[in-house]
Amino acid sequence: MTSTTDPHTESFRLSMLIYDTRYRSTTIQVVALIGFLILIGWLISNTAQNLQDLGKEPSFRFLFEPAGYDINQRLIEYTSRSSHLRAAFVGLLNTLLVAVMGCALATVLGVLIGVLRLSKNWLVSKIMTVYVEMFRNVPVLLWIVLFMAVLIETLPAPSAFRGDDPESTMKLFESVALTNRGIYVPEPLFSRSLGDVHLFGQSALNFDVSLNLLAIVAVLVAGVFVSGRIRDRADAIQNRTGVRPTTWYLRLGVVFVPLIILLVALGFHLGYPELKGFNFGGGTHMRNSLIALWLALSLYTAAFVAEIVRAGIMAVSHGQTEAAAALGLRPRRIMGLVVLPQALRVIIPPLISQYLNLTKNSSLAIAVGYMDITGTLMGVTLNQTGRELETVLLGMLIYLTISLCISLVMNWYNNRVSLVER
Amino acid sequence: MSEMHAETVGYVRDTMLPEQDPPATSVGAIGWLRENLFSGWFNSVLTILSLIFIYWILSALLPWFFSPTWEATSLNECREILAEMGREGHFGGACWGVIRDRWVQLLFGFYPSGLYWRPILAFILLFVALGPVLFSDYFPGKLIWFSAIYPFLMPWLLWGGSVWTPLLVIAGLGIGYGVFRVVAAAAGNLAGIIAAVIAALAWWIFLVGPLSELIHSIIPAGLNSVDSRNFGGFMLSITIGVVAIAISLPLGIVLALGRRSDLLIVKALCVGFIEFIRGVPLITLLFVASTLLNIFMPPGTNFDIILRVIIMATLFASAYMAEVIRGGLAALPKGQYEGADSLGLDYWQAQRLIIMPQALKISIPGIVSTFIGLFKDTVLVSIIGLLDPLGLSNAIRADSDWNGIVWELYGFIALLFFIFCFGMSRYSMYLERKLQTGHR
Incomplete structure (x- = not known):
């Protein structure tokens, strides 16, 4: 490498590739790229050789073969005759379901606990400290199996609800049944339903979306939008005349009156769970695996969120609080108007990574038999078809996509929030 | 005025009152x-x-917690003891007999009981090795040499085998250094480094195995070797955690430097690796370890599952470590880089003498929390069938004596994890305080 090609000319020698800073970076990059390509090539050739020895040919055709296994927790139509791709899709929706539910609960709990931990009440702040340390320092997988055990062992069997003098009764005005087979909650029913809209035709990824739900969401969004306009108008009037018109009943009205009218028009009512034979029928059945996973992930992540919230609030300088107090704001308004908006900017970036962690941790569902994407694609499908390479790589790709999407959305939101600053 | 007052006011106090106690x-x-x-x-x-x-x-x-069942030898016996006291049902009391019966197994897995001194010694020596790094104030500086040897000593203590293997592995470092000196003198630093790495790798891959067998047959010295499948319990968790963190530290430094470098291709490779690893759950990487890693290797390679898990855990930890160290590098004031440049140091000298000592010091709390995270994540190996504490708890429940035990085992495992992780997080807080005063 260091031998010179032509010692007599001063123009270009090979050694300049190393010793001349003009060329050195290019040399290093080319060497790195070649090394990387060699590594990849080596891995691929090994893989091809091994797969050939095993008599397997990499192909994704298995995805369109019938899966042949059942998934008890599903959001869309699925039978054991559906394809593996369909099963993976069911699993993906389950992952997203538990991730969304978990993020929501973790945020609510985390903010509550983080604020309470800063409470002046000694006992409350100590209890919250114990909570945070207890959940943070024990593996989340242990919490998941522990919650599963709690649900199975402590809740009564459905048979305990039977008879004239049952051992257990349904909670919350006879609407919720807590049993060791899962939790039964009332389901929303519509007697004059608008029906469903079918998406993606006959492909493996087809699913139905309830038009009722779409209508409700549309009315809600429209109501909130109109309510926002009313607030803007009130602001404008206040700026012009100094007197703020009373609008709260109008703002509540435009959100709730159309919603109630729509619900009545659709014939909305709740379907309560009822004991039928040995088990409950009717209502929505939330399985133990879902509940355990959801609670464990949320409570575990809430401990981290609480620390983030606490750090964010403490990062707002004390002068801000004092200045707000000097303006005559009450403590609760100081928190809401001065401290939290500033703390939010510190809080959001680490919060995003906690959401990401929760989504990734939801892959531990496999330990309690919740059929998420790990359980379907990288679990049963892998075992049935023996296609380790394809299933695991596809699964990783899906998780990578979810992670990238979350961080894109959250970064976009983060940019919006930080633009407000100064 | 005052005269008027003197006439109208009957009494004016002219001495201070003694201070009163505040109200009770x-x-x-x-x-x-x-x-x-x-x-x-x-x-x-x-x-x-x-x-x-x-x-x-x-x-x-x-x-539930205070239940006199420490001496029981099976779940049924526990229930009898509790029933005599009139405590029935699931919540009558804990059955602590299982902990007395199986705590050794929860700590060591199926490691041969005669050889327990080896993991214990390795664990104690771990603290001796960590001492100079973590509590630099209280330990003599010379001990850092022991810290350097420890990574070779620990696998030998745990897995056993011929004493010559670790010695020859260390010799590989010496050979690499020798080659570096010779080649660097003849052809420059970069060529020296490349030649040294190639020589050391060739030594480790092709020569260490046969040579150590050869020397062992002449001068046999060593420990009984223990199979990987006998590893289990907390010993397994600690082994995976410590080895993965120790190796991921240098990898993380390289990745962090790569991510901050101006070289586009190097940067792209590092960013791609880090974001890929951080974007997928650890469990999928463990699936790769259990099913795919052997497919990626040359035909006929077959190394054991713990080694494969350690490799994937190391890759996983190194991505997170790289981000922690990148944070430390970013926290350094720009003046430090410029100062190093103005002294005429080249890139590696600047990194070694100026940047890294400060950046690593800043990132120690982050490194500790990465370690806590990884240590907690080692329970995931139970999903791919290794016998970590959680996996062992299933194995214990499979025993007819203890079939039906849930809380006691989970509680015990959770307690041990809590003690480890809480202790480490306290340590990292202590360090943060120590470093903070150092900066003011």
Whole structure:
């Protein structure tokens, strides 16, 4: 490498590739790229050789073969005759379901606990400290199996609800049944339903979306939008005349009156769970695996969120609080108007990574038999078809996509929030 | 005026009164209670609610916890003992007999019981090796040499085998250094480094195995070797955690430097690797370890599952480590880089002498929390069938004596994890305080 090609000319020698800073970076990059390509090539050739020895040919055709296994927790139509791709899709929706539910609960709990931990009440702040340390320092997988055990062992069997003098009764005005087979909650029913809209035709990824739900969401969004306009108008009037018109009943009205009218028009009512034979029928059945996973992930992540919230609030300088107090704001308004908006900017970036962690941790569902994407694609499908390479790589790709999407959305939101600053 | 007052006011105090004690309700225990627990109706309500909550938890937990079942040899015996005391049902009391019977197994897995001294010694030596790094104030500086040898000593203590293997592996470093000196003198630093790496790798891959067998057949010295499948319990968790973190530290430094470098391709490779690893759950990487890693290797390679898990855990940890160290690098003031440049140091000298010592010091709390995270994540190996504490708890439950035990095992495992992780997080807080005063 260091031998010179032509010692007599001063123009270009090979050694300049190393010793001349003009060329050195290019040399290093080319060497790195070649090394990387060699590594990849080596891995691929090994893989091809091994797969050939095993008599397997990499192909994704298995995805369109019938899966042949059942998934008890599903959001869309699925039978054991559906394809593996369909099963993976069911699993993906389950992952997203538990991730969304978990993020929501973790945020609510985390903010509550983080604020309470800063409470002046000694006992409350100590209890919250114990909570945070207890959940943070024990593996989340242990919490998941522990919650599963709690649900199975402590809740009564459905048979305990039977008879004239049952051992257990349904909670919350006879609407919720807590049993060791899962939790039964009332389901929303519509007697004059608008029906469903079918998406993606006959492909493996087809699913139905309830038009009722779409209508409700549309009315809600429209109501909130109109309510926002009313607030803007009130602001404008206040700026012009100094007197703020009373609008709260109008703002509540435009959100709730159309919603109630729509619900009545659709014939909305709740379907309560009822004991039928040995088990409950009717209502929505939330399985133990879902509940355990959801609670464990949320409570575990809430401990981290609480620390983030606490750090964010403490990062707002004390002068801000004092200045707000000097303006005559009450403590609760100081928190809401001065401290939290500033703390939010510190809080959001680490919060995003906690959401990401929760989504990734939801892959531990496999330990309690919740059929998420790990359980379907990288679990049963892998075992049935023996296609380790394809299933695991596809699964990783899906998780990578979810992670990238979350961080894109959250970064976009983060940019919006930080633009407000100064 | 004053004269008028002197006539109209009957009495004017001309001496100071002695200071009075504050009222009894604002000092001592009562004062503390008033200030911290009952200041205002809202706080009082919160306090009372908290007290009810604590009572509710403790009244459920304590009777269960204090149960005289330490000597029981099976779950049925536990139930009999409790039934004699009139405590029936699931929550009558804990069955601590299982912990007495199986705690050794939860710690060591199926490691041969005669050889327990080896993991214990390795564990104690771990602290000796970590001492100079973590508590630099209290340990003599010479001990850092022991820290350097420890990574070679620990696998030998745990897995056993010929003593020559670790010695020859260390010799590989010496050979690499020798080659570096020779080649660098002849052809420059970069060529020296490349030649040294190639020589050392060739030595480790092709020569260490046969040579150590050869020397062992001449001068046999060593420990009984222990199979990987006998590893289990907390020993397994600690082994995976410590090895993965130790190797991921240099990898993380390289990745962090790569991510911050100006070289586009190097940067792209590092960013791609880091974001890929951080974007997928650890469990999928463990699936790769259990099913795919052997497919990626040349035909005929077959190395054991613990090694494969350690490789994937190391890759996983190194991505997170790289981000931690990148944070440390970013926290350094720009003046440090410029100062290093103005002294005429080249890139590696600047990194070695100026940048890294400071950046690593700043990132130690982050490194510790990465380690805590990884240590907690080692329980995931139970999903791919290794016998870590959680995996062992299933194995123990498969025994007919202890079939049906749940809480006691999970509680014990959770407690041990809590002690480890809580201790480490306290340490990292201590360090943060120490470093903070150092900066002011």
